[in-house]
Amino acid sequence: MDFSDTREEAEFRQEARQWLSENAPTHLEESLASSGFGRTNTGDNDPLAEAKKWQKKKSEAGWACIQWPKEYGGRGATPIQSVIWNQEEGIYGRLSATFIIGHGMCGPTVMAYASEELKQKYLPKLSSGEEIWCQLFSEPASGSDLAGLRTKAEKDGDEWVINGQKIWTSGAQHSDYGILITRTDPEVPKHQGLTMFILNMKAEGVDVRPIKQANGDSGFNEVYFENVRITDDHRLGAVGGGWQVSLTTLMNERLAIGGGIATGYPEIKELLESLPLAGGKAIDNPAVRSKLADWHCKAAGLKNTASRAITALSKGDTPGPENSIGKLVAGSMMQDVAKFALDLQGLGGIMMDPEVAEGTARFQAMLMRSPAVRIEGGTDQILRNIIAERVLGLPADMRADKGLPFNKIPSGN
């Protein structure tokens, strides 16, 4: 066991470090460092403009989407090089939040299923940040049961006509394109009647409406389609093969979201070390110590699990299934951390005004955002099903809709 780079890894790290030292937007460092949970702080500068500027600069020097092949805007880097790049990019990586879905999920799906012509057309501009992509999957009536989606695509000559609605679409308001999963045949069992497309978000009939979330922010959107037309050459995979295509996307989603996930540990540790309680410092209270010890073990466990995944990548292997636990552990932990932090602040704990609340109201922001972490990208319950069925090999749940044509499945309304 050792934690040092191989010679090749060290050389690559040095090259990345060198370029970053000459090119990173250091004037944003301080603002980025104080980014609150779920928000990128770029000070007085427009976050989207700064994100695009940084992405373009990286792209011109060959540091954008480095794992992608060169001809599509990458540099053909290995997975371990990608990890090293992310470590070195560090805090500036926060600027890339806008591109995570496009780069992490849409890009790999387009790469796997689009024609060569479309790959040449779309991928380089996606990589360089010139165009932003979103993922149009969830619907009001199909969240965890994604394959129960209802947005219709009907063939009309060489085109498809789309009608329906998506929801929880992150970044749709900034997006130029999206990958869209639709139902093309309601008369076959649900997984068999789906088809995936590339959608131009500026096309006529696409209507994006921000959702006001429970925490007051609006990161997600509803997207409505009214007779939106997509040419057949923008179909990804076979007609009826949309489910297989979506698995490519979702596999990449879990990899993208699983890395370096926030738990609230450094924040709660800092608070407990400084906060006074009746009878002494919080950290000296046995109940507090017990909780902090538990959270330390979870945060350390995730970090050490990530080191195992990096080791696998470094050896050219696929990371093991232990990598699937990240979001499941982090989501509920963050919620617990936030609740406990507020509890220790007495009535002052309810204050959300960053000017007066403890630590610029970071725990209050965490409290209000953490419920979504336990839902987005697979609910805690779906993740447990995945671990149970795919990792432990337990039998699948009995399904009331198994084998039924989609239009015969009970829907409760």
Add this chain to the structure above:
Amino acid sequence: MNFDFSDQEKLIRDQTGRFLGDNCKSEEVRRVLEGNDSYARELWSGLANMGLMATAIPEAYGGVGGGYLGLCVIAEQLGAHLAPVPMSSSIYLAAEAITLYGDESQKETWLPKLATGETIGTLAAVETVQEMTPESINVESDGKTISGTKLIVPDGGIADIAVVLARSTDGLSMFIVDLNEGAVSRTNVDTVDPSKNSASITFNGAPAELLGEAGNGWSMLQDIYDRAAVLFAFEQIGGAQKVLDMAVDYAKQRFAFGRPIGSFQGLKHMMADMYVALKLAESNCFYAAWALANNAADLSTAAATARVSATQAFQLCSRDNIQVHGGMGFTWEVDCHLFYRRSNYLTLVLGGLSVWENRLIESLSASKAA
């Protein structure tokens, strides 16, 4: 980065696992549990023949000098098979104490015999039913002999020598005592895990030899516990993996309401949580193994982190394994209780969960202050 065990260490793990699979089936554990023997003697000799006790003992004293990573994977397999042998007392504690603090003559006298397993060692500290504190230690020494009672000593009924924490004129000190000499009386004690021997030991002026610096006993004990905690944690994750496997296998085979019970989400989610606890603990154990093998500056933190999460994992997994098995899980016949017993033994044998949570926070605070 290479945060994994080497092929050589994996080979040791596999060989140990195979040997224990053949020679430490649950009948062997039950033979000790039901009082037919005080430990698995043949198994102990077999492990000795494989040279496992010698793994981390320096070559100069009859060991292999193979380092601690090998010992970690051996510990994991001993835990998985509930091996009723005194490896933890003799090697993780006694041999480690003598390696760390013994003078040349003490090392030459005891380490070769501990390395072959012909001598069994243990560490005797606890005297009262409470969290151990320096004030709770009343066994006394005049520097040459030792008197008083240790309430409970792991493997105390079968050990040949004990490293004993006692009060001397300089404060708390460590002593080596030959338990087979006169003036020592021992009584086996019933515990929640009778597959491991435990005994009360009374010293009546028994000959004792100072180990390490006089007056430094409490601090030495903490260092010994830190290092041993890593190995105990490996035993715990070995056990946790085994009971998770048991639960999953049973849930696939057992039918209720016309379907395998493993298809019910109530049980699936329970087993997914067992898996999560185990993987967190396993990754923390990997890091602690590295810290132990490299004498890392953050060894105390790494050891306490591994110890707390491995305790949580084995406790959760052994408890919920019984739940998955339903009524059958509460029978003497089915092995669930053997692991439930061992998980509680391993939790308390170095001080319980709250003790280690406290040590963890202490070490985090100390490293911050440094």
